[in-house]
Structures are given as C-alpha cells and as structure tokens.
Amino acid sequence: MSQPPGQQPPQGEFGAPYGPPPETFPPPGQGTAQPSGPYQAPAQPGPYGSPTQPAQPTQPVQPAPGYGHPPQPAPGYGYPTQPAPGYPQQPAPGYGYPPQPGPYARPNQPQPGYGYPGQQPPPQPPQSGGSRGGGRFRGGTGAIVGAVLAVALLAGAGIWFALDGDGGSGKPTAGPGHSSGPPDTSSSPSPVPTRTGGHDTISPAAEAAAVNAERKPGEAKMLWLQKGGVDLPGGGDDVYGPWFSGDTVVTAMYRTVTGYDATDGSVKWSLRLATSMCAAPSQPTADGKIVLGVKRTTSGDAECNGLQMVDLTTGKAGWYRTYVRQGVWDGLSDLRMSTNGGTVTVGRTSRSDAFRVSDGKVVFGKLPGNCQPFGFASGEVAIAAASCQTAADDHKEHQVQRIDPATGKRLWTYKVKKGWQVAQIYSANPIVVSLKQADDKWGILVLNADGTYRTQLAGGPGDYAVSCDVDVIVQGPNLDNCLGVAADANTFYMATKAVDLKTGDGNKVAAFDLTTGKHKWSVDSPAQQSLTPLRTEGGKLFMYLGAAKNKGGGIASVPSTGGTWSPVLRHPVSGAPTERGFSLSRITYVGGRSYLTQARISGVEDGDEVEERSMVAFGS
Numbered sequence: 179m180s181q182p183p184g185q186q187p188p189q190g191e192f193g194a195p196y197g198p199p200p201e202t203f204p205p206p207g208q209g210t211a212q213p214s215g216p217y218q219a220p221a222q223p224g225p226y227g228s229p230t231q232p233a234q235p236t237q238p239v240q241p242a243p244g245y246g247h248p249p250q251p252a253p254g255y256g257y258p259t260q261p262a263p264g265y266p267q268q269p270a271p272g273y274g275y276p277p278q279p280g281p282y283a284r285p286n287q288p289q290p291g292y293g294y295p296g297q298q299p300p301p302q303p304p305q306s307g308g309s310r311g312g313g314r315f316r317g318g319t320g321a322i323v324g325a326v327l328a329v330a331l332l333a334g335a336g337i338w339f340a341l342d343g344d345g346g347s348g349k350p351t352a353g354p355g356h357s358s359g360p361p362d363t364s365s366s367p368s369p370v371p372t373r374t375g376g377h378d379t380i381s382p383a384a385e386a387a388a389v390n391a392e393r394k395p396g397e398a399k400m401l402w403l404q405k406g407g408v409d410l411p412g413g414g415d416d417v418y419g420p421w422f423s424g425d426t427v428v429t430a431m432y433r434t435v436t437g438y439d440a441t442d443g444s445v446k447w448s449l450r451l452a453t454s455m456c457a458a459p460s461q462p463t464a465d466g467k468i469v470l471g472v473k474r475t476t477s478g479d480a481e482c483n484g485l486q487m488v489d490l491t492t493g494k495a496g497w498y499r500t501y502v503r504q505g506v507w508d509g510l511s512d513l514r515m516s517t518n519g520g521t522v523t524v525g526r527t528s529r530s531d532a533f534r535v536s537d538g539k540v541v542f543g544k545l546p547g548n549c550q551p552f553g554f555a556s557g558e559v560a561i562a563a564a565s566c567q568t569a570a571d572d573h574k575e576h577q578v579q580r581i582d583p584a585t586g587k588r589l590w591t592y593k594v595k596k597g598w599q600v601a602q603i604y605s606a607n608p609i610v611v612s613l614k615q616a617d618d619k620w621g622i623l624v625l626n627a628d629g630t631y632r633t634q635l636a637g638g639p640g641d642y643a644v645s646c647d648v649d650v651i652v653q654g655p656n657l658d659n660c661l662g663v664a665a666d667a668n669t670f671y672m673a674t675k676a677v678d679l680k681t682g683d684g685n686k687v688a689a690f691d692l693t694t695g696k697h698k699w700s701v702d703s704p705a706q707q708s709l710t711p712l713r714t715e716g717g718k719l720f721m722y723l724g725a726a727k728n729k730g731g732g733i734a735s736v737p738s739t740g741g742t743w744s745p746v747l748r749h750p751v752s753g754a755p756t757e758r759g760f761s762l763s764r765i766t767y768v769g770g771r772s773y774l775t776q777a778r779i780s781g782v783e784d785g786d787e788v789e790e791r792s793m794v795a796f797g798s
Contacts, residue, residue, distance in 0.1 A: 392752035402443025414780025418458035423466030423490035447493030456482035457513035457654025514553030518583035525553035542586025555603035555658035563600035590629030637697035664711035699740035771797035
C-alpha cells in the first residue's frame with residue numbers, strides 16, 4: 179500500500195507494523211539545537227533523533243611534521259561548480275546506469291585488494307580478516323528497488339521504505355615514509371587495433387568513427403572513446419573519478435592515474451604509481467589537487483594506509499605519507515575519503531584523520547568524546563556521519579555532525595534515533611541524509627544548515643532506485659557518491675527503479691519539497707528508457723536518459739517547478755550498443771559534454787580488461 183502523493187499520516191499514528199513504537203515527530207523546521215557536553219540533549223522524536231550544539235570547542239590539534247591538508251572540493255562528482263549566494267546549492271552530478279550491457283560490458287567481479295606505495299615504507303603486519311565497515315550494504319542489487327511508501331508511516335511526514343535484497347587518542351601517529359615519494363611515470367599506450375581473448379577487436383578510435391559516420395541530424399557526436407588499457411590482476415579493479423581540472427578529465431585505476439583532453443580524449447599525461455589505489459575522494463580541490471588512498475606495499479594483504487597527492491592539471495605526483503590504523507575497528511574498516519576546502523579526510527569506523535592537501539600535514543585526528551566521525555561528504559560544507567563507541571562496542575549509535583575542516587571543531591551535532599544508522603549523505607548543501615535500520619527500513623532526513631530538524635520525505639510514486647559506491651566498487655566506498663539523486667536549495671530529486679523489461683515501461687523522477695517533505699511532482703521517461711537525476715543548475719534539473727535498443731541516450735532537463743522534460747544533448751542512435759555497454763557507470767555532464775565512466779573494469783579472459791571500454795564522451 180502506498181501513501182497518496184502529498185498526504186501525511188495523522189500525528190501519533192502509524193501505517194504498518196514495521197515502524198518504531200509510536201512517538202510524536204516535531205513539525206518540520208522545529209527543534210532547537212541544544213548545547214551538549216557528551217550530547218545529552220533531549221531525544222528528537224522519531225528515527226531522526228535530535229540536533230545538539232557541539233561539545234565545548236576543541237582546540238585545533240597542532241599538526242605533526244610531515245602531514246598534509248587538501249584544498250576545496252567542488253560540487254558535483256569531481257567537478258567544481260559555483261555555489262549560489264547564501265547557502266550555496268551543491269549540485270552533485272550523480273551516476274547513471276544504462277539498461278542492458280552492450281558488446282563491451284564485462285562481469286564486474288569483486289577482487290581482493292591489491293598492494294601499493296610510492297616509496298616503500300616498512301611493510302605492516304597482514305590485515306586480519308572479517309567484515310569491514312561499509313560492507314553491510316555491499317552485495318545488494320545495486321539499487322533500492324521495490325521501496326514502497328507506507329510500509330510503515332510515521333507521524334510528522336516520516337516514511338520507511340522497505341528494501342528488497344541486502345542493504346546493502348589525539349593526533350594520528352605518523353608512519354614511516356611520510357615525505358614525498360613520487361612514483362614512476364609513463365605514458366599510456368594510444369588505442370590501436372589489437373587482439374584479446376583470441377578475438378579481433380576494433381580500436382576505440384575506429385569504433386567512434388564508425389558511430390559518427392551513421393550519426394543523424396540533431397544528434398551529438400561521440401567525441402571520443404577510451405579503453406581500460408591496463409593489464410589488471412584477476413578479478414579486475416575499481417575506477418576512481420572522473421575528476422575535472424580545466425580542460426583535463428582524470429580517472430585512476432590500479433596503479434595508473436591518467437589525464438585526458440576533455441575535447442578529443444587524447445592522453446595529456448599518465449602517472450604510474452608503485453602500488454595500487456584503494457580509495458579516493460569524489461571531488462578534487464578547487465585548484466585541481468587530489469589525494470589518493472594507496473596500499474602500503476604490493477603484497478596482496480597490504481594495508482590501505484598510504485596517501486599520495488596528485489596535481490590533476492600537470493599529472494605530477496606531490497607528497498606521499500602514511501598513517502597508522504589503530505585497533506580492530508580501524509584495521510577492518512573501509513576507508514571513506516572526502517575533500518573539504520583545503521583538507522582531505524580519511525574516515526574509518528572508529529575515527530577520521532584529516533590532512534592538508536597542500537603539504538600533507540595533520541589538521542586533526544581523533545576528536546574528544548566517544549563519538550567519532552567515520553566519513554564526510556566532499557564539499558565546501560563538511561558534513562560528517564559519526565558513530566559512538568558504546569558498552570556493546572558495536573558503533574551502532576550514529577550522529578550527523580558539521581565540522582570545521584580547518585580545525586576539527588564540531589559546529590553542531592544531530593543525534594540519530596537509536597537503532598538507525600547513517601547510510602549515505604545524499605547532499606551536504608542542502609543537508610539530505612539517508613538512514614537505514616537493520617537493512618530492511620529506509621528513511622530520508624533533511625536538516626537545516628544549523629543542524630536542526632527540517633523535515634523527512636513522504637509520498638511519491640515509490641519503487642525508488644538509488645545506488646551508491648558500496649554497490650559499484652569494492653574498495654573505498656564513500657558516503658557521498660550516489661546515482662539516482664540530486665538536490666537544489668528547495669527540492670530533492672530521486673529516480674524510481676529502472677525500465678520494466680516485461681512491459682517496456684520507463685521510470686520516473688520524483689521531486690520532493692525540502693521544507694514540507696511532500697512529493698511535489700514526477701516526470702516520466704520514454705518507454706524502454708530510464709531517467710536518472712545528475713545535478714541542478716540555473717533552476718533546472720539535469721538528467722541522464724539511458725540508451726535502449728535502437729535508441730540513443732542523452733542529457734535532458736526539466737524545470738525545478740516540474741513540467742515536461744526537454745532534450746539537451748541527444749546521443750547518436752548508432753552509438754547505443756556502445757553506450758549500453760557502460761553498465762553501472764558514472765555519468766557526468768560538464769561544459770556541454772556528457773561523460774560515461776565505468777566504475778569497475780574486469781574481464782572474462784586474461785587481457786579482456788585491456789580492451790574493455792572505460793570512458794566515452796559525447797558533445798557537439
């Protein structure tokens with residue numbers, strides 16, 4: 179049963195047996211932040227908890243010699259955009275996922291982590307096995323499908339969505355080798371016809387030329403097409419990026435970081451690292467710097483505790499350093515990296531460490547108290563998810579915090595209701611947070627800029643489909659990389675599940691009012707194609723239109739007030755087979771060009787991953 183659009187259940191009543199015990203939710207926008215020592219503020223009714231003011235201001239931790247700190251990340255997946263006045267809109271170009279794999283799709287097979295460092299510091303003891311933080315939502319369907327409103331309806335406009343399948347002390351101690359150790363560099367080979375797996379393959383350049391030769395009037399060009407080009411260990415590897423710096427678009431995979439010319443796809447530079455990458459922020463700094471998480475050694479069980487700064491404009495390696503991962507929770511946890519202003523953060527279950535991007539110096543480490551941030555969303559506004567070490571030692575009590583990335587000072591804290599955990603940060607500005615409970619309930623919380631409760635989402639068409647890093651990559655899933663969602667100052671946008679293969683029906687993109695939480699409007703995709711929100715700009719929502727059989731994809735837009743969507747960029751129908759091969763890809767629309775980037779490269783036979791299509795660009 180689903181909640182009628184815009185309707186809200188009466189106060190104090192619930193619609194289904196799966197909801198928490200009856201409680202009264204605050205009206206949207208109410209709830210004053212309370213001063214907190216150890217965060218002993220009155221509990222906010224409902225799963226969304228209560229906002230509290232930060233504990234007593236903490237003194238900035240004095241940086242230890244040799245640590246670093248990053249510049250400002252820009253809104254969107256790796257691409258800076260100008261914030262609006264006041265509380266800047268942070269458009270986040272989301273990901274898109276085309277319907278069915280085409281001829282170049284390969285099974286995305288997870289693989290054990292590979293090793294990496296620039297300079298080789300003394301090896302660390304092997305990392306113990308066991309589940310890792312962030313793993314509880316991995317291995318799901320890649321989307322929250324079959325999510326229906328009113329499985330349990332909460333008073334005050336709250337909803338739980340039912341999920342189908344798996345959910346899915348002091349300063350850091352410097353490890354040896356924290357000074358710069360630039361890796362070797364080498365150029366990537368240009369695409370040429372070759373053979374792989376015993377079969378002839380066409381070069382990416384020839385494939386793009388063939389697509390453009392059949393292009394129809396009004397269709398964009400396939401500007402360029404790239405292949406993986408790297409011989410990977412069995413199982414393949416994750417692709418980090420894309421990040422944009424001027425006219426350079428950059429991706430990173432295994433031990434190679436590559437900068438391409440955004441207009442023609444030619445390789446501008448290629449940086450070879452000594453060990454493999456294991457994490458990376460979704461955004462670079464405003465001046466085009468990125469800090470990558472790298473393995474300490476090349477052994478298969480090497481710890482992911484190295485950091486390598488790279489200049490995305492020049493392709494030069496900057497400083498390299500390591501840090502110590504302390505304790506069981508820290509050692510087993512996935513990394514969650516972010517760029518906030520001039521700071522890069524490295525989050526784990528039990529703590530986050532922050533470094534200056536410019537020189538690698540420590541900005542802050544473990545903060546006072548037993549609640550520590552385990553991950554941030556990249557952006558000008560540093561919004562963090564924090565977990566608290568309780569008597570049960572399970573880190574299941576969560577908070578949402580705003581932290582000054584230059585000092586580590588908590589600006590405010592919002593306590594999430596016990597039993598609910600922060601799953602993703604859909605948007606840091608405005609603040610929209612995905613919460614989950616026991617992998618079977620899902621809610622979306624909206625906070626004001628000062629950390630007070632704003633609203634929670636209700637209504638809409640249901641069957642929402644959101645897929646994040648934990649669904650598409652194996653190492654270093656961040657909190658802020660999700661496809662199928664976007665936000666502007668007043669509206670949140672979310673896609674429903676992809677095309678119904680039985681009926682051929684398309685999907686919908688639903689818009690929600692961030693003040694009331696109510697569903698505002700929906701827009702339908704064409705038959706056999708799906709629409710995926712990417713980002714907002716100039717009063718419009720930009721969406722990716724997925725390709726289908728004999729139908730090209732493209733970029734579309736719709737006014738934030740609703741209405742009929744309009745095509746912005748039409749991808750050529752002749753390129754549909756190639757486009758459909760980008761399964762679980764990241765989609766970006768930057769400078770009038772659209773880019774599809776595989777999130778993971780793998781192959782069936784040895785060598786297949788070298789020819790796997792890794793990135794394609796469309797434009798005029």
